[in-house]
Amino acid sequence: MLWLYLHFPHLLLDHIRRSHEKQQALVVVEGSGHKVLQACPVAQSQGIRSGMRLKTAISLCPQLQIARADQQQETRILEDQARWLYRYAAYIVLVSPDGILAEIGSLQKLYGGLSAVWQTVEQGLNERQLNAWIAIGHTPLAATLIARSGQGECTADSGHIQRTLGQLPLLKAGFDEKACQRLQRLGLDTLGDVLKLPPKELAKRLSPEVVVHIQKIQGSRPDPQTPWQPPHRFRQQADFVQDIEQSQGLLFPLQRMLQELEDDLCWRQQDTDSLLLILQHRHEEPTRLRVRTSGPEHRAEAFLKLIQIRFDQSPLRAPVMAMVLSVQRFIDREAANERDLLGTTQDLNEAWHTLISRLQARLGSDALTQLSPQADHRPERAWSASDISRHSGHKSSDDFASLPRRPLWLLKGPQPITEAPSEWLSGPERISGGWWDGQRVHRDYYIAKLNSGQLAWVFHDARDGWFVHGWFG
């Protein structure tokens, strides 16, 4: 078996940096906020080093942006990275807080060689603007140690790997302080010196834990790893060092998040029709924007347009400190079965979905309705409005040909008639019903022409008098 280890030396820093358009000096400080843990290249060029006190760093660079290290956040970001790596490798192990282990021995054939695997991973890292130290080893622990020392190379040659391992100083070989001291007293300085000794002698002189550690590096003791399975949902978060006040400023990080969503959906061969965008504010409840499309969609561009419309509709309530994009509803892609030779039907379907989604995003989803006839004798209940959906089946019009003659306009409520009609044309037609649900209707309908030339559908109600209920438009 061959293992690949990705060590992210400053994951949090990379994560925050890529959500910003302008590159400014940025440092990550430890939880208590006294010491600089990680510094970005811009900060480093101004003389800030990791391990420096924060006060010193600020005096070097007054515009310094500061992010606080957060264990939970780091774990989450690491999981995000594992998610994309899972597309390339099946067997992935998360090593908190800053590493991912992947089994690549089985991938060589698929990708056509070890260097191809290496390149794929490096390309993935580049696309995501992440820095990672990569290394290959024959045991998980060996790969981890080499990666952390930053000396990984793309080779499966065991001699080369052994040599690299052998040159590691004891402190970098993962021994604890006590064991280090003990080994140094024995006159051993590098891991190579330790590995050269016969195992029996080592077992006699060192504690069992240290021996297990050495055996795991060498591979003479099994080192089982629990594979990580990606949860079936999509979640991306962008954290901002400075609060963003204009919705325009959110579009840039959003573009990257949506692109990742598109990649993720493409890879799963799935679509989605609702996104949840949560904007976190410093002093207020988070804003939750639910963006729906009228049909299954996966393109980042389409989502971005819809979100843009939502932003135009409602400006931000408060400055945004973090933004979360999550998708929980996935729809399997259907094979396009309506496509004709030139693919025109498909385009039309797509154009329809795009248009309806745009309209719904701007006007609200209840602004658009479709009408359908209902089986009821009462005119006001003989129709219903429903949400939009794309039906491809064409109902035969024969079903409706037997319906009685009705006007094309129906008034929202019957209007009392103000003048005597000039001409009575047909009627009466009695409509009586509704005794079963308490909405009793008992009317005689006539078609009449008013003085203005309008053809009206008039009724006489036994209790209330004369009303216009529709126009023959």
Added chain:
Amino acid sequence: MSDILNTLMRDSRVWQGHRQGHTSHPSEPTGYQVLDNQLGGIGWPRGALSECLLDAYGIGELHLLLPLMKTVADRGKTVFWLNPPHTPYAPAMAREGVNLDQVVMVRTDDQGDVLWTLENCLRSPATGLVMAWPGNLATRDIRRLQLAAEAGSNVCVLFRDRQCADQNSPAALRLELEPDHQHNLTVNIIKRRGSWPGQNCSLAMAHRADLSFNEAPRVVEGPWPTSRR
């Protein structure tokens, strides 16, 4: 003559009073032969605005558009009704053979949204016909809509008040609708692109209420004059 002039003449973008050539604009037949003849063999212009100017609803204005609605819906394109003044009655439309799956109602109160919606509908290839009751429109807005209509190739019919007939409008076709003493609809052509206006015709609309045309109006002795008042 130069190429540019030739093109302008052919597309009848320059109006020539002495010659009424057939225009080559894409269009949809109205479904009423009489009206088609008056419009020079063409019907509703595609990729341009049409206006119907009328005083009151219920004079047969929807029946004027019904044949187009049917063909558009059968072609799988969507018919949008934007802010209709009353509820379009679904059973009646189904009876006339309109595929209701392709009919979408849009309702919005904001005037800015109305224009935005119209523009978006007009530009989309999924749209076939847009019918809109936009209320008061400035000439500037109609100009904007005309440009949006030119970007797509859809028929757009605006229903406006008849008082607007006196105003100038960039719409390609303007029809004035009036009821006559029979149950017919008189259509006056106020403006049409590339030709003389001023024609008028009368369309039989008695069928919209199942009234036989030749039959003398059957007077129903309603209890109208005596029962209540």
